[in-house]
Amino acid sequence: MLMKSATHSLTEQLSDRFAQRIRDRLLAPGARLPSVRQCALQTGVSPSTVVSAYDKLLALGLVEARKNSGFFVRETRAEPPSAPGSMSKQRTVRAWEPDTVQAPRGNSAPIDATALIRGMFHKVSNKPQPGMGVFPPEWLESTFMPAAVRKVTGTRALHDFSLQYGEPMGDSGLRRMLATKLATLSVPATPENIITTVGATHALDIVSRTLLRAGDHVMVEDPGWAVEFARLNAMGMRLLPVPRKPYGPDLDVMARYCEVHQPKLYVSVSVFHNPTGYCLAPGNAHRLLQLSTTHGFHIVEDDTYSHIAPEHATRLCALDGLQRTIYVSGFAKILAPNWRVGFLAAHPSLIERLLDTKLLATLTTPALMERALALCMAQGQLRRHAERIKSRLDAARSRAVKLALNAGVSFAAEPAGLFGWVDTGVDTDALAQRMLDEGYLLAPGALFHAERKPSTLMRINFATTQDAVFWKKYSEMVKTMR
Structure with a gap:
């Protein structure tokens, strides 16, 4: 409820509230504002006050009015560049494919994906x-992580680390521990198949920047991870949404996409899928890998929730042996969000290309945090x-x-x-x-x-x-x- 004030009218308070949410991306481009009647009821003001507040937002260029539809947050972002040779600036495929596999029309990110990310940094309130x-942060509290950091940052070690870059592929000790961890999941990776990254999202970015070019088609799970949709859109990719079922992706839809669009990549969360919690069934996984082999697309498997998932859960990388699959995971969810330690594992034929992309973006990754994490893993504390x-x-x-x-x-x-x-x-x-x-x-x-x-x-x-x-x-x- 808004309250009368000698310094700020109800109209100003209401318009300022919406303006701040729009600027904080809590109301994202394309989001519809409440109707005048709904807003008046919610905030305890008159409909005329709401109309005046919306008019002010219009004047500020923050919203637009659509006839018979209401008020919507304006899209202020510039469109990404078109693919070479393209006649259209649209990032999504238009209408000639069958209805069952039609790609989205218009902007793909329904509510700005950064809204939830910003919420991690700027709390809406102190409520859960x-x-x-x-x-929650209190779930992640531990004594072993600070102890590991102190141990690897002894006077000599800290001096050595600080005056030189780390290993390009990541700390060798951590990569050995990661190879051992992947072996428990039946994913065949040696330390030479593994590259450390600044979190799992960075790993996904390295994969897409290495394998894709603007205008390429990418199959994504729908529903799926909003941040990945937004990231691929920003790179100029054309998203092909694949319905995610309890047993895995809809393979009939994927097969039609392959015939029509020749996608280059499929992004998947096989275990504890976000947001549904589904896990991939073995039969669906085998058919999916056959489709990948037949049509030549790669699969990046995001196993972010591996630390809370059963080891025996079906993973595409285990079945495929990293032939056409790339494994991605990290430790921010389970251990220390601010350490930003992630990694990818891929076939040897891709490693040098993936490493080049990492070097161009970040040179190396923080050796101090990686070595401390390796110590936590070696001593069984992470497990x-x-x-x-x-x-x-x-x-x-x-x-x-x-x-x-x-x-x-x-x-x-x-x-x-x-x-x-x-x-x-x-x-x-x-x-x-x-x-x-x-x-x-x-x-x-x-x-x-x-x-x-x-x-x-x-x-x-x-x-x-x-x-x-x-x-x-x-x-x-x-x-x-x-």
């Missing part, structure tokens, strides 16, 4: 945030830490599911891993904006689709949805929207 994609996190997450998931069901949501996918994919029965874009007023950052379903579409689904973080107060507020808000 259901839309966040990470474990025990992950086991504690898994146990705590299992208990949290059980509590969160009960609270969610009592609040009237249904699960669109069997609860598993860190995330739940739930159906609210209302437009979650609108719900997210209302809950933001209450200090809660949600992750609406539209965020996880390669093409903007209204959705009643949203992703919840089981670790941050154990608060009964949140679910009570959620229930009250949903009742006003039905």
